[in-house]
Amino acid sequence: MDCPFKTDEEPAYYGSYLAVDKLLSLQAPLSLIEGKLHAHDEMLFIIVHQTYELWFKQILHELKACCDVLQKPSADDDGPDMNVVVHRLKRIVEIWKLLNQQVDVLETMTPLDFLDFRSSLEGASGFQSTQFRQIEATLGLRMENRFRPDYYKHTEIGGFNPADYQTIVEAEKGTSLLRLVEQWLRRMPFFGDAFWQNWNGEETDATNTATPKFWKGYRKLYEASLSERDERADLLSKFDETFFKSGAGDFSAQALRAALFIMLYRDEPLFRLPFALLNSLIEIDEQLANFRYRHLQMVRRMIGTRIGTGGSSGEQYLQGAVNKNYIYKELAGIITFLIERRNLPKLPERLHQALRFSSTERD
Numbered sequence: 221m222d223c224p225f226k227t228d229e230e231p232a233y234y235g236s237y238l239a240v241d242k243l244l245s246l247q248a249p250l251s252l253i254e255g256k257l258h259a260h261d262e263m264l265f266i267i268v269h270q271t272y273e274l275w276f277k278q279i280l281h282e283l284k285a286c287c288d289v290l291q292k293p294s295a296d297d298d299g300p301d302m303n304v305v306v307h308r309l310k311r312i313v314e315i316w317k318l319l320n321q322q323v324d325v326l327e328t329m330t331p332l333d334f335l336d337f338r339s340s341l342e343g344a345s346g347f348q349s350t351q352f353r354q355i356e357a358t359l360g361l362r363m364e365n366r367f368r369p370d371y372y373k374h375t376e377i378g379g380f381n382p383a384d385y386q387t388i389v390e391a392e393k394g395t396s397l398l399r400l401v402e403q404w405l406r407r408m409p410f411f412g413d414a415f416w417q418n419w420n421g422e423e424t425d426a427t428n429t430a431t432p433k434f435w436k437g438y439r440k441l442y443e444a445s446l447s448e449r450d451e452r453a454d455l456l457s458k459f460d461e462t463f464f465k466s467g468a469g470d471f472s473a474q475a476l477r478a479a480l481f482i483m484l485y486r487d488e489p490l491f492r493l494p495f496a497l498l499n500s501l502i503e504i505d506e507q508l509a510n511f512r513y514r515h516l517q518m519v520r521r522m523i524g525t526r527i528g529t530g531g532s533s534g535e536q537y538l539q540g541a542v543n544k545n546y547i548y549k550e551l552a553g554i555i556t557f558l559i560e561r562r563n564l565p566k567l568p569e570r571l572h573q574a575l576r577f578s579s580t581e582r583d
């Protein structure tokens with residue numbers, strides 16, 4: 221059968237398929253005057269940035285595909301849907317690792333090499349990477365949770381042009397991956413009464429049917445797992461806040477209970493993919509934090525404490541972003557509430573079976 225994407229009878233050709241000529245004509249160093257590149261390292265600077273932008277494009281492509289799947293009203297948790305999401309998220313993790321390594325290449329440029337052309341960049345900065353902001357927004361970093369949002373989101377000199385500004389506003393309006401994951405966690409069907417009838421764990425609290433009996437027992441096990449040196453009262457009050465009251469950050473208590481349950485029973489066949497999904501999100505956040513940190517170190521090495529070409533305080537701003545701009549911090553935070561696997565309560569047989577086979581019992 222013919223390939224459905226072939227549009228003409230010409231044989232394909234590497235250079236034209238990849239538009240190599242066009243790609244190689246897109247580096248325009250400002251220090252290239254009358255055919256001579258006066259600042260040798262400007263070429264490296266441009267190519268490294270362009271490579272980042274290409275990978276950002278790929279990351280956005282993957283993120284959009286993940287959001288499309290999770291937006292489906294009936295995403296299949298143990299089938300191809302979830303498999304695709306996890307696969308794409310893992311790819312994003314690998315891309316970030318590569319992006320973090322690229323810093324080493326740029327660091328072969330010395331501060332003096334950079335000074336050869338830095339002044340010509342005044343007004344331009346990685347700050348203005350619209351795709352980077354789209355990635356942050358699609359993952360779920362909200363304006364009010366950022367370090368100094370006023371610093372970066374403006375249209376003065378050093379800020380965005382009106383079209384890019386609009387693109388970012390639109391990205392922030394969309395339903396983020398975080399929100400979709402939160403909704404997906406809330407839909408977890410395994411806390412329905414049907415699964416827990418006749419379970420010889422804790423008695424059901426008749427006054428609060430919304431609190432499944434499992435959690436009352438789990439809270440006791442968690443308390444017993446704490447050591448003398450743990451801040452017991454503090455941790456238990458955080459436990460109650462996180463899993464029974466307001467939740468944490470943008471995650472509801474119900475969603476975080478589901479996430480903790482998945483982490484605890486991740487060896488159950490049906491939880492392997494959900495666990496891999498949660499783990500990938502935490503890893504993406506970690507890689508993004510690594511990027512912020514590596515970038516900060518590079519900036520210190522390149523310009524010391526001078527202000528950035530984008531007009532921010534430079535090092536100070538970037539340090540603030542490293543400390544604050546986490547997206548899945550609350551998800552990673554529930555790791556504080558894990559207990560030893562050997563002390564986990566045995567699940568009711570009916571639930572155990574449901575987690576083993578794709579079964580109608582899940583409803």
Ligand code: HEM
Nearest residue numbers: 269272345346347349352519522528529530531532534541
């Ligand atoms: C010589 C190399 C570099 C220097 C000296 C540098 C410097 C800076 C500075 C000072 C800032 C703060 C904003 C400002 O006032 O300009 C910034 C922000 C930023 N830069 Fe770079 N940068 C370099 C390379 C890169 C590369 C290769 C990328 C890759 C795309 C990049 C991406 C970013 C991003 C995304 C921000 C915003 C960070 C945030 O808001 O959290 N930078 N950069």
